[in-house]
Amino acid sequence: MSETLANLSSETRQFPPPEQLAADANVKADAYDEAAADRLAFWAKQAERLTWAKKWEQILDWSNPPFAKWFVGGELNIAYNCVDRHVEAGRGDKVAIHWEGEPGDTRTITYAELLKLVSQAANTLTDLGIGAGDRVAIYMPMIPEAAVAMLACARIGATHSVVFGGFSVDALATRIKDADAKLVITADGGYRRGKPSALKPTVDEAVAQSPSIENVLVVRRTGQEVAWTGKDKWWHETVEQASPEHKAQAFDSEHPLFILYTSGTTGKPKGILHTTGGYLTQTSYTHNAVFDLKPETDVYWCTADIGWVTGHSYIVYGPLSNGATQVMYEGTPDTPGRDRFWQIVDKYKVSLLYTAPTLIRTMMKWGDDIPAGYDLSSLRVLGSVGEPINPEAWMWYRENIGRNRTPIVDTWWQTETGAVMISPLPGVTATKPGSAMTALPGITADVVDDQAQSVPNGGGGFLVLRDPWPSMLRTIWGDDKRFIDTYWSRFGAGAGSSDEGWIYFAGDGAKKDDDGAIWLLGRVDDVMLVSGHNISTTEVESALVSHPSVAEAAVVGATDPTTGQAIVAFVIPRGNVDTSGDAGEQLNVDLRNHVAKTLGPIAKPRQIMLVPELPKTRSGKIMRRLLKDVAEHRSLGDVTTLQDSAVMDLISAGMKTTK
Numbered sequence: 001m002s003e004t005l006a007n008l009s010s011e012t013r014q015f016p017p018p019e020q021l022a023a024d025a026n027v028k029a030d031a032y033d034e035a036a037a038d039r040l041a042f043w044a045k046q047a048e049r050l051t052w053a054k055k056w057e058q059i060l061d062w063s064n065p066p067f068a069k070w071f072v073g074g075e076l077n078i079a080y081n082c083v084d085r086h087v088e089a090g091r092g093d094k095v096a097i098h099w100e101g102e103p104g105d106t107r108t109i110t111y112a113e114l115l116k117l118v119s120q121a122a123n124t125l126t127d128l129g130i131g132a133g134d135r136v137a138i139y140m141p142m143i144p145e146a147a148v149a150m151l152a153c154a155r156i157g158a159t160h161s162v163v164f165g166g167f168s169v170d171a172l173a174t175r176i177k178d179a180d181a182k183l184v185i186t187a188d189g190g191y192r193r194g195k196p197s198a199l200k201p202t203v204d205e206a207v208a209q210s211p212s213i214e215n216v217l218v219v220r221r222t223g224q225e226v227a228w229t230g231k232d233k234w235w236h237e238t239v240e241q242a243s244p245e246h247k248a249q250a251f252d253s254e255h256p257l258f259i260l261y262t263s264g265t266t267g268k269p270k271g272i273l274h275t276t277g278g279y280l281t282q283t284s285y286t287h288n289a290v291f292d293l294k295p296e297t298d299v300y301w302c303t304a305d306i307g308w309v310t311g312h313s314y315i316v317y318g319p320l321s322n323g324a325t326q327v328m329y330e331g332t333p334d335t336p337g338r339d340r341f342w343q344i345v346d347k348y349k350v351s352l353l354y355t356a357p358t359l360i361r362t363m364m365k366w367g368d369d370i371p372a373g374y375d376l377s378s379l380r381v382l383g384s385v386g387e388p389i390n391p392e393a394w395m396w397y398r399e400n401i402g403r404n405r406t407p408i409v410d411t412w413w414q415t416e417t418g419a420v421m422i423s424p425l426p427g428v429t430a431t432k433p434g435s436a437m438t439a440l441p442g443i444t445a446d447v448v449d450d451q452a453q454s455v456p457n458g459g460g461g462f463l464v465l466r467d468p469w470p471s472m473l474r475t476i477w478g479d480d481k482r483f484i485d486t487y488w489s490r491f492g493a494g495a496g497s498s499d500e501g502w503i504y505f506a507g508d509g510a511k512k513d514d515d516g517a518i519w520l521l522g523r524v525d526d527v528m529l530v531s532g533h534n535i536s537t538t539e540v541e542s543a544l545v546s547h548p549s550v551a552e553a554a555v556v557g558a559t560d561p562t563t564g565q566a567i568v569a570f571v572i573p574r575g576n577v578d579t580s581g582d583a584g585e586q587l588n589v590d591l592r593n594h595v596a597k598t599l600g601p602i603a604k605p606r607q608i609m610l611v612p613e614l615p616k617t618r619s620g621k622i623m624r625r626l627l628k629d630v631a632e633h634r635s636l637g638d639v640t641t642l643q644d645s646a647v648m649d650l651i652s653a654g655m656k657t658t659k
């Protein structure tokens, strides 16, 4: 981006919070004033939500930026905070996890049972020679043992590194080696799309390349045949036989809790490091504030996978530290039928639902009549995370799932931020479809131009965070220089100017509307430069999705001899749309005109490809980089984080038949 990002769309709809919800809300409007008056005191108050073995001496040490220390000198145990203290307070019989396996098997785990499992697993890890500071790789399906494994590591001070259960041998081996992990915790497999899907063979191959691994702990989930090596131990022969007595020891507030790798667009994956006290403070606070969690009555469900940061912060650490009752689901949303999600909401009377735009758009594509067949009246707050949510998908979510009653919280954050940073508060904010609205209390977000100057309302540019926050990443594992270069060297003091503070560069484009609400516009690497205008992928995609024939869209800028870059769109038509022959040609023309009419002629795509699928990561983000390779007729770059590699063949085949 040379200057600022064009602001092409406008939105006038607005939805105030329901009156009763606003009156009963955990967090009210005064939280913003309180945090603005004294940000550090505000976060210290939130840290009091946790049980500390030793209180901190200093709230924030920022004397060596950008390396932050929060709650300096404090000591606590994360697992104690997520499990033991609820049992000690007499809530041992409360359900922690309603687990739903894909084939329909279920487990109900109370906090007392969770304490037993975590204690047994902690004892087993200790027996296997794992101690504080050691790294443990976790490569699991969505079963309760995944959460138990994470909590057991936290309990003994081992640093976990969860790797998505769908990643390849290479991806797993690279992550094991980068962190020098001593143990892998895995399973024989998990259920996906109605079938057992094996995990153990991938682990076997990765471990063969990774001399640091001493043991492999294997949960039996599917019962499928597995090869057995000298390093393997069954979970049911170790953990389930271990003593359920384990006393949690407190660790320093800055003790490393986990590493989670993000791929980024180039280079080797970055091991994002999170620590203890600040991370738990902010995940716990935001889970309570953003979802208005009432632990006694709410049933919460986050549909993310544990291998994504959303699973770490909003399945494991946030909800459990708050003593929530939650649903955890193993499988895919269309197994056995496309109504599985709504069946689960109805069955468990889910009141707080947290999911991703990619799923919402998929549900839109499948049709309104599917959710319409279910009683969704238990729902109270709906959340979205992972990508910008197009206004059209937001409205569909509100009308068809929230039945025009429930607030939507569009939560912007990253693996690096650890917890939600920008989001409405459900009892306070009048929301706008497609906007994450404003920074949460205690957070300072801004949109700046390339000189780090705040853009006026109505302007667009780069999203930045101006002040350190408790759950911020502490570094990139083993690479402090890359940490500084990637996040702190674009603007402010990190870029060498002495008169500006340290400014965190998020890598996202954003704009402020006339009221100062923030609209996320996609990764800055994806911004298209068309005839001298910086155009965001998000705005063009949202314009396409607002056409009744379109289910999903992804746009990229492809090199063009006249305009520098030209907009190329990949569009999935809705199920009932005729795309054969002339009808397809006509749709193509209509869609290009629709975008020109909605956003202006500058945003009119040069070319539209009708495709059956889009390439996505396992967390549902569209991989525009691969589409750009297709649009520019190059061979494909790194596809290791692609959810389904057959998709690219479908798209390339489609290219030959459409203009």
Ligand code: 6R9
Residues within 6 Å of the ligand: 262, 308, 309, 310, 384, 385, 386, 387, 388, 389, 410, 411, 412, 413, 414, 415, 416, 436, 506, 507, 508, 520, 521, 522, 523, 619
């Ligand atoms: C939590 C998570 C981070 C990137 C982030 C941004 C995109 C996430 C968003 C959103 C617009 C939202 N993103 N939430 N964009 N609106 N509500 O997704 O972490 O996997 O590290 O991805 O996702 O581009 O920079 P992570």
